[in-house]
Amino acid sequence: MINEILDGTRVVLCLTVLTYASWSDWKKREVSNKVWAFFAPLAFALTTIQYVFFAKELLLYFVLSFTITSVLGIVLFYAGAFGGADAKALMCLALALPYYPIYLLPSVSFFSPILPLTVFSNAVLLAALTVVYALLRNSLWRLRTGTKLFAGFENESVWRKMLVLLTGYKVELAALEKSAHVYPLEDIAAKETGEDERRLLVFPRDETQETIVARILSAGRDGKFQNGVWVTPGLPLLIFITAGLIVALLFGDIVWLLLRLILTPR
Numbered sequence: 001m002i003n004e005i006l007d008g009t010r011v012v013l014c015l016t017v018l019t020y021a022s023w024s025d026w027k028k029r030e031v032s033n034k035v036w037a038f039f040a041p042l043a044f045a046l047t048t049i050q051y052v053f054f055a056k057e058l059l060l061y062f063v064l065s066f067t068i069t070s071v072l073g074i075v076l077f078y079a080g081a082f083g084g085a086d087a088k089a090l091m092c093l094a095l096a097l098p099y100y101p102i103y104l105l106p107s108v109s110f111f112s113p114i115l116p117l118t119v120f121s122n123a124v125l126l127a128a129l130t131v132v133y134a135l136l137r138n139s140l141w142r143l144r145t146g147t148k149l150f151a152g153f154e155n156e157s158v159w160r161k162m163l164v165l166l167t168g169y170k171v172e173l174a175a176l177e178k179s180a181h182v183y184p185l186e187d188i189a190a191k192e193t194g195e196d197e198r199r200l201l202v203f204p205r206d207e208t209q210e211t212i213v214a215r216i217l218s219a220g221r222d223g224k225f226q227n228g229v230w231v232t233p234g235l236p237l238l239i240f241i242t243a244g245l246i247v248a249l250l251f252g253d254i255v256w257l258l259l260r261l262i263l264t265p266r
Contacts, residue, residue: 002050002054003050003054003055003103004103004104006046006049006050006054006103007050007101007102007103007104007105008101008104009046010043010046010047010050010096010097010101011097011101011104011249013039013042013043013046013096014043014093014096014097014245015242015245015246017035017038017039017092018089018093018238018241018242018245019242020035021035021085021089021238021242022236022238022239022241022242025085025236025237025238025239026236026239029180029181029234029236030085031085031088031089031238033088036085036088036089036092039092039096040091040092040095043092043095043096044095046096047062047095047096047097047098048062055103058098058099061098061099061113061114062098062099064098064113064114065094065098065099065113065114065115065116066091066094066095066098068114068117069090069091069093069094069114069116069117070091070094072090072117072120073086073087073088073090073091074087082237083237085238086237086238086241089238089241090116090119090120090241093115093116093119093241093245094114094116097115097116097245098114098115098116099113099114099115100115100118100248100252101249105249108249108250108251108252109252110251110252110253110256110257110260111248111252111253112253115248118244118248118252118253119241119244119245119248120241120244121244121253121254121255122243122244122245122247122248122253122254122255123237123240123241123243123244124240124244125244125254125255126240126243126244126247127235127237127240130235131166131167134165134166134167134168134169135165135166137169138165138169138170141169141170141228145227145228147227148227149165149170151227152198152227153186153198153199153200156199156200160200160202161200163202164185164186164200164202164230167185167232168185168230168231168232169230169231169232170227170228170229170230170231171228171229171231172228172229173216173217173220173225173228173229175231176213176216176217176229176231177213177217181233181234182231182232182233182234183209183231183232183233183234184201184209184212184213184216184229184230184231185200185201185202185230185231185232186198186199186200186201186216186229186230187199187201187212187215187216188215188216188219188224189215196219196224198224200230216229
């Protein structure tokens with residue numbers, strides 16, 4: 001009974017804090033460090049009490065989970081794949097739910113011994129589904145405007161166009177100017193001949209966003225970009241991490257579930 005209560009308390013704590021953090025990430029694209037300063041010590045205390053006094057067999061998983069998850073979060077952060085809040089969320093999750101809450105939800109069978117890794121893989125897979133949205137939006141743009149999606153980019157490679165097509169979509173210049181949460185997937189610069197050339201950007205960089213947007217808007221006032229501009233939304237990854245946790249608690253590791261469906265003989 002005590003293990004069930006403590007499992008439930010830790011699950012509620014995670015869902016509550018991550019839901020608030022997701023909302024903050026969506027509205028402001030940032031999360032206050034006060035959130036993690038509240039989350040981390042409380043999560044550590046609850047898990048330590050349970051694993052030391054009531055579930056000693058899981059103590060090793062606690063250490064392994066936090067160590068591996070912390071290394072993953074730090075590596076992804078310095079590689080530029082993660083924001084600081086995303087890395088902190090995973091590390092706090094490793095403190096709160098290092099192992100699946102088997103006493104509260106014993107029915108799920110497909111999960112990693114390190115629950116944050118399951119949450120992470122679920123989040124990545126859910127985020128990848130935004131490709132469907134990008135393709136649909138680009139198809140509608142093509143039908144509505146009657147213009148080629150990559151007009152003016154004839155010299156760009158096919159693989160670069162494919163990456164942009166799957167990760168971004170086209171908007172009018174006014175939409176780029178109004179929104180602070182979309183990043184240009186193209187730039188414009190003068191060639192040696194003095195003519196302006198538009199180039200696709202596969203990996204948008206935060207530190208150059210304002211400069212690139214200003215350059216695009218300036219060119220737009222000169223009559224360029226009449227067929228729209230390629231952008232990618234600044235995805236609030238915390239939303240996918242929260243969704244990945246919910247999926248993990250209810251169904252387990254969806255990557256392993258999909259592999260099982262594919263590989264199981266019929």
